[in-house]
Amino acid sequence: MAKRIPMTLLAAAASLAAILPLRGDPRNAPVTHPEWARMLLRALDVPDAVRATPRASHAFAALSWKTSLAFRGDDYATADHVEVADAGRVVATTPSGTVNYPLSIVRPGDYRLRILAAGDPAAAVTAEIRPFGKSEAEATFEVTTADAFGWIEAGTTHLDPGAYTASLLLPPGTRVEHVEVAPPCVNAVEPRGGWRATAIVDTTDLAVTALQAVDGESDLPPAASPIEIAADRFQSEEPQLLEIASGQTYTALHGGRGGMRAWTMFDVPEPGLYTLSVFGMKGAGVRFLTDHCLKAILCPSPQEQGPEWWVVNTALLTSGRHALAVNLGAGSTVERIRLERKKDGDADYVATLRRLGFDVGPEGRVSRPKAIAAMEWIGGRRRQSARVACGDVVPVTDVQTQVASQTPGTAGPGVGTTPPGGGGIDPPGTNPGGNPSVPLPSPVPSQEPGSPVTFASGGGGR
Numbered sequence: 082m083a084k085r086i087p088m089t090l091l092a093a094a095a096s097l098a099a100i101l102p103l104r105g106d107p108r109n110a111p112v113t114h115p116e117w118a119r120m121l122l123r124a125l126d127v128p129d130a131v132r133a134t135p136r137a138s139h140a141f142a143a144l145s146w147k148t149s150l151a152f153r154g155d156d157y158a159t160a161d162h163v164e165v166a167d168a169g170r171v172v173a174t175t176p177s178g179t180v181n182y183p184l185s186i187v188r189p190g191d192y193r194l195r196i197l198a199a200g201d202p203a204a205a206v207t208a209e210i211r212p213f214g215k216s217e218a219e220a221t222f223e224v225t226t227a228d229a230f231g232w233i234e235a236g237t238t239h240l241d242p243g244a245y246t247a248s249l250l251l252p253p254g255t256r257v258e259h260v261e262v263a264p265p266c267v268n269a270v271e272p273r274g275g276w277r278a279t280a281i282v283d284t285t286d287l288a289v290t291a292l293q294a295v296d297g298e299s300d301l302p303p304a305a306s307p308i309e310i311a312a313d314r315f316q317s318e319e320p321q322l323l324e325i326a327s328g329q330t331y332t333a334l335h336g337g338r339g340g341m342r343a344w345t346m347f348d349v350p351e352p353g354l355y356t357l358s359v360f361g362m363k364g365a366g367v368r369f370l371t372d373h374c375l376k377a378i379l380c381p382s383p384q385e386q387g388p389e390w391w392v393v394n395t396a397l398l399t400s401g402r403h404a405l406a407v408n409l410g411a412g413s414t415v416e417r418i419r420l421e422r423k424k425d426g427d428a429d430y431v432a433t434l435r436r437l438g439f440d441v442g443p444e445g446r447v448s449r450p451k452a453i454a455a456m457e458w459i460g461g462r463r464r465q466s467a468r469v470a471c472g473d474v475v476p477v478t479d480v481q482t483q484v485a486s487q488t489p490g491t492a493g494p495g496v497g498t499t500p501p502g503g504g505g506i507d508p509p510g511t512n513p514g515g516n517p518s519v520p521l522p523s524p525v526p527s528q529e530p531g532s533p534v535t536f537a538s539g540g541g542g543r
Contacts, residue, residue: 111281112452118144118276120452121294124459125187127243141276143185146264152182154257170258173251182260184245189470190265190376194235194247200226200255208235213244230258241470266374268396270294282452284441288430291439291455295462298395299356301423301433310347310418317343333416336364336409344406347420352400354425357393357418364412366474369393372403380471388416410474
């Protein structure tokens with residue numbers, strides 16, 4: 082018996098030795114894109130988003146938001162009193178059905194909910210978007226279906242980063258085929274070429290996504306001299322003068338007591354990654370809108386001592402003419418705008434991230450310990466930055482940057498304006514400043530399309 086034990090241990094050791102070369106040390110196993118995407122969601126202080134995001138494709142979409150986040154009807158997280166029919170549709174049973182879809186938000190912005198459904202036109206469908214695990218809704222919409230399937234626009238609401246649930250309360254017999262959350266223009270967090278389900282994370286992937294996650298692209302080295310836009314380049318209904326210490330006057334946009342709106346056009350000489358900065362005071366908050374789409378909010382800052390430079394956003398811009406609209410809250414000012422093109426090569430991201438405090442290491446695949454260290458660094462840096470989510474910023478007078486385009490002789494000002502929280506400016510070719518006699522010089526070119534994200538379909542609750 083004593084002789085058999087060593088033989089058994091020897092055989093077990095031999096088996097283990099045979100397995101290790103094949104599987105390797107799990108601590109050194111390569112990190113895949115789906116794993117890194119979920120680690121980023123944790124680092125971005127939306128841990129509930131990890132639990133609320135059942136599939137890798139949903140995690141990718143939460144980070145990139147390059148296309149609409151689409152759910153097939155039966156692709157719900159939880160449901161009650163519904164049956165799954167053909168083509169992935171869900172049908173509400175008696176007394177009423179409820180379906181819940183997970184929604185993770187990494188970038189703040191305006192998010193639009195719409196539904197492909199059919200049902201009794203006399204029975205309304207209630208749609209809600211609420212924080213994950215909470216009962217109080219951020220937004221509630223009531224929509225009416227038709228007998229035949231059709232897309233129904235539920236509504237738009239501003240969402241700050243976090244995990245949410247999109248819920249539908251369905252009258253009996255209502256059929257839902259798809260639920261879609263259409264994204265605004267937001268800055269993506271994604272590797273070069275987009276997220277891929279089977280790809281392995283390399284140092285470039287880590288450097289690019291980590292810098293995006295901490296909003297660090299403004300720290301990339303400059304690629305050209307900045308473009309300066311003075312306040313007198315803006316058109317506004319009530320331009321004001323700001324007194325400066327020297328006793329001279331410098332034209333500035335000033336929110337005053339009730340807020341104001343203004344807009345301008347500017348030309349970009351060549352395409353690239355540009356950082357938009359503003360010299361002024363935040364006051365009660367400022368809303369910026371670039372190219373009728375990309376919205377950025379400067380949250381209120383009641384402790385300001387005077388004007389400073391603030392980074393608004395960093396985004397890819399095409400060459401040609403672009404539009405910039407601004408809504409100023411009470412007490413906020415804009416003296417000048419700076420637009421600076423950045424170097425955005427792989428080495429620039431790696432070097433900038435190293436300068437900010439994290440070294441991705443030698444070129445090649447990223448080890449698991451390195452990915453964990455990066456996740457912890459991203460989370461720590463975001464906590465140190467003391468980011469405050471303040472929702473949308475609407476001036477006291479509810480003045481909106483988007484104003485209905487008008488033709489002489491038609492409805493007066495205010496008709497068709499975007500409701501508070503909507504942001505936006507008018508379609509290309511119309512006037513975003515509110516004066517129909519001043520058209521935009523030329524249409525604004527659309528931004529380059531983002532990388533696609535493929536969404537897997539499947540049964541509910543998986």
